[in-house]
Amino acid sequence: xxxxxxxxxxxxxxxxxxxxxxxxxxxxxxxxxxxxxxxxxxxxxxxxxxxxxxxxxxxxxxxxxxxxxxxxxxxxxxxxxxxxxxxxxxxxxxxxxxxxxxxxxxxxxxxxxxxxxxxxxxxxxxxxxxxxxxxxxxxxxxxxxxxxxxxxxxxxxxxxxxxxxxxxxxxxxxxxxxxxxxxxxxxxxxxxxxxxxxxxxxxxxxxxxxxxxxxxxxxxxxxxxxxxxxxxxxxxxxxxxxxxxxxxxxxxxxxxxxxxxxxxxxxxxxxxxxxxxxxxxxxxxxx
Amino acid sequence: xxxxxxxxxxxxxxxxxxxxxxxxxxxxxxxxxxxxxxxxxxxxxxxxxxxxxxxxxxxxxxxxxxxxxxxxxxxxxxxxxxxxxxxxxxxxxxxxxxxxxxxxxxxxxxxxxxxxxxxxxxxxxxxxxxxxxxxxxxxxxxxxxxxxxxxxxxxxxxxxxxxxxxxxxxxxxxxxxxxxxxxxxxxxxxxxxxxxxxxxxxxxxxxxxxxxxxxxxxxxxxxxxxxxxxxxxxxxxxxxxxxxxxxxxxxxxxxxxxxxxxxxxxxxxxxxxxxxxxxxxxxxxxx
Numbered sequence: 001x002x003x004x005x006x007x008x009x010x011x012x013x014x015x016x017x018x019x020x021x022x023x024x025x026x027x028x029x030x031x032x033x034x035x036x037x038x039x040x041x042x043x044x045x046x047x048x049x050x051x052x053x054x055x056x057x058x059x060x061x062x063x064x065x066x067x068x069x070x071x072x073x074x075x076x077x078x079x080x081x082x083x084x085x086x087x088x089x090x091x092x093x094x095x096x097x098x099x100x101x102x103x104x105x106x107x108x109x110x111x112x113x114x115x116x117x118x119x120x121x122x123x124x125x126x127x128x129x130x131x132x133x134x135x136x137x138x139x140x141x142x143x144x145x146x147x148x149x150x151x152x153x154x155x156x157x158x159x160x161x162x163x164x165x166x167x168x169x170x171x172x173x174x175x176x177x178x179x180x181x182x183x184x185x186x187x188x189x190x191x192x193x194x195x196x197x198x199x200x201x202x203x204x205x206x207x208x209x210x211x212x213x214x215x216x217x218x219x220x221x222x223x224x225x226x227x228x229x230x231x232x233x234x235x236x237x238x239x240x241x242x243x244x245x246x247x248x249x250x251x252x253x254x255x256x257x258x259x260x261x262x263x264x265x266x267x268x269x270x271x272x273x274x275x276x277x278x279x280x281x282x283x284x285x286x287x
Numbered sequence: 288x289x290x291x292x293x294x295x296x297x298x299x300x301x302x303x304x305x306x307x308x309x310x311x312x313x314x315x316x317x318x319x320x321x322x323x324x325x326x327x328x329x330x331x332x333x334x335x336x337x338x339x340x341x342x343x344x345x346x347x348x349x350x351x352x353x354x355x356x357x358x359x360x361x362x363x364x365x366x367x368x369x370x371x372x373x374x375x376x377x378x379x380x381x382x383x384x385x386x387x388x389x390x391x392x393x394x395x396x397x398x399x400x401x402x403x404x405x406x407x408x409x410x411x412x413x414x415x416x417x418x419x420x421x422x423x424x425x426x427x428x429x430x431x432x433x434x435x436x437x438x439x440x441x442x443x444x445x446x447x448x449x450x451x452x453x454x455x456x457x458x459x460x461x462x463x464x465x466x467x468x469x470x471x472x473x474x475x476x477x478x479x480x481x482x483x484x485x486x487x488x489x490x491x492x493x494x495x496x497x498x499x500x501x502x503x504x505x506x507x508x509x510x511x512x513x514x515x516x517x518x519x520x521x522x523x524x525x526x527x528x529x530x531x532x533x534x535x536x537x538x539x540x541x542x543x544x545x546x547x548x549x550x551x552x553x554x555x556x557x558x559x560x561x562x563x564x565x566x567x568x569x570x571x572x573x574x
Contacts, residue, residue, distance in 0.1 A: 012402050022403065029427040048404065070407060099482075111463045112340070122496040122497055122498070123496060124497070125498070134492065134495055136492050157492070157495040157496065159487055159488060159491060159492040159495075160488075161485070161489070161492065162483075162484065162485060165485075166484060169482045170479070170484060170485055170488075170489050170492050170493070172478075173475045173478050173479050173482075173484070173489055173493055173498065174475075174492065174493045174497075174498045175498070176471065176474060176475050177472060177474075177475040177493055177498040177500070177503060178496075178497050178498035180467065180470065180471035180474070180544075181466075181467075181468050181471050181498060183467065183470070183543075183544050184463065184464045184467035184468055185464060185542055186457075187463060187464075187467070187542055187543070187544045187545065188460045188461075188463050188464040190540075190542070191459075191460050191463060191535070191538075191542060191545075192456075192457070194538055194540055195456045195460075195538060197449065197453060197456055197457060197460070198448070200447060201446060201447075201448055201449075201457075202448070202457050202460055204446060205423050205444070205446040205448065205457050205461065206457070206460055206461045206464055208421055208444040208446075209409040209410060209421040209444065209461065209465075209501070210409055210410065210411070210461075210465050210501050210502065210505075210519075211409070211461045211462070211465035211468060211501065211502075212500065212501040213464070213468050213499065213500035213502075214496070214497050214498065214499040214500070214502070215497065215498075215500075216464065218497075232497075247482075248478070251478075251481055251482060253477075253481055253572075254572070255474055255477070256452040256470075256474070256547060256550075256551060257467075257470050257471055257474045257476060257547070258474065258478075260543060260547050263541060263543075267327050284478065285540075285541070
């Protein structure tokens with residue numbers, strides 16, 4: 001089995017690494033936060049001192065990091081992944097970051113004989129824990145085929161989307177559609193309340209037909225129960241919407257829904273709602 | 288069984304009346320378009336000369352008409368429903384019209400001893416044919432209970448939403464959410480194409496997770512096949528979005544998604560796309 005280095009042991013990364021261990025993959029991490037890594041150490045991970053040292057001893061390095069800049073640092077800074085990787089080492093970046101930068105990183109790694117996949121996920125903490133993430137994969141198809149077993153340990157719907165960057169691009173399309181559907185669900189519930197309708201009855205009626213969406217069906221009930229705990233935080237939702245806007249600005253063309261959600265989710269973050277779940281968007285209007 | 292007068296034998300009304308006949312309800316119509324009514328006559332409908340004459344011989348009068356003005360004329364003009372109805376006649380308006388006008392009509396009919404339900408539907412021609420419409424019902428609860436058998440002959444998810452007008456209000460919430468989800472689906476597919484992604488692969492990946500919606504799953508494939516035949520026309524979608532805007536303007540409050548879809552669907556109608564299915568919205572940008 002391929003030996004895996006897993007970098008990024010946050011809310012998503014920890015259960016993903018644990019699922020790899022459970023499927024029998026040897027996994028190493030970079031020791032930085034002993035407390036939050038204790039459970040993984042118990043499951044048998046090895047702990048390296050730097051990303052470079054970790055990469056030197058692995059076949060595949062997985063990144064699950066918060067943003068483009070952090071991915072760039074972990075890959076290319078002194079003591080980073082690129083400093084330790086050998087020809088043939090595969091890098092799988094499962095973070096959601098800029099598609100343009102992804103292609104640049106892949107090309108730099110290729111110069112060192114390393115292939116890179118971009119493989120951002122959807123499904124949040126719940127999907128990470130249950131191993132049911134959706135994974136959108138870009139990069140060389142042969143590299144993808146070598147990594148299917150690894151991806152299947154963490155996800156259920158694994159889609160090969162095309163060359164480097166396509167995974168990130170597909171993820172941003174996903175975020176455009178999902179974040180707009182969430183705005184629609186929130187606005188529908190606000191309107192129902194403002195009109196004096198019974199919100200629960202309205203939610204049931206609207207969820208049963210052509211207006212149904214995952215966001216309405218899954219987050220609508222949380223909104224009615226005033227459960228704003230984050231499955232996926234507004235901070236991360238806005239980060240993705242910002243990446244989307246930046247990418248669209250580079251492509252050109254008129255994308256009115258993307259323009260609207262950039263403005264709305266920015267207002268939500270500015271209003272101090274960052275650490276609520278994305279269903280907390282409704283608190284931009286109702287407190 | 289209640290004797291039913293059915294007014295409005297268009298694309299929706301004809302199969303709805305046919306489903307009532309199949310369940311054994313005696314049904315009468317107003318003879319106006321012999322050609323399009325021939326199939327109903329074969330199924331056994333009686334044909335009256337005016338709405339008033341029809342109402343005089345029925346327990347329940349159902350309306351399935353294109354807009355608020357037509358409903359008002361059919362109810363209250365000379366020879367209209369109100370001229371023939373007796374105390375105890377029930378009017379069920381299944382058209383999608385103004386909630387405010389609905390409450391006014393119900394109150395005028397109440398003065399003549401007639402109860403009115405507003406019971407707009409979702410599910411389009413397919414739902415009308417298969418008898419699987421979603422029906423959102425407002426009006427006196429006792430009147431609703433008397434009419435359950437009638438509604439169940441035409442629909443599957445029948446939701447009692449509250450007093451007069453609540454059915455129309457719930458329907459407009461439904462249209463807000465659905466029309467916004469459709470814009471999201473269209474914009475996602477446009478972005479996928481503009482970015483050089485494979486549209487079919489993107490649709491599959493995005494439909495499988497948190498960005499899924501009825502609109503994306505059902506109309507996305509039609510868009511990719513360039514099938515713009517109307518299940519529900521852009522003309523009617525815009526009519527509903529206009530009713531929504533008018534209603535919201537009366538309520539007050541900030542509804543950014545509603546504002547955006549009013550502008551977008553108006554542009555689609557102005558661009559000559561009225562008679563396409565609502566998935567033809569994509570042709571506002573791609574031809």
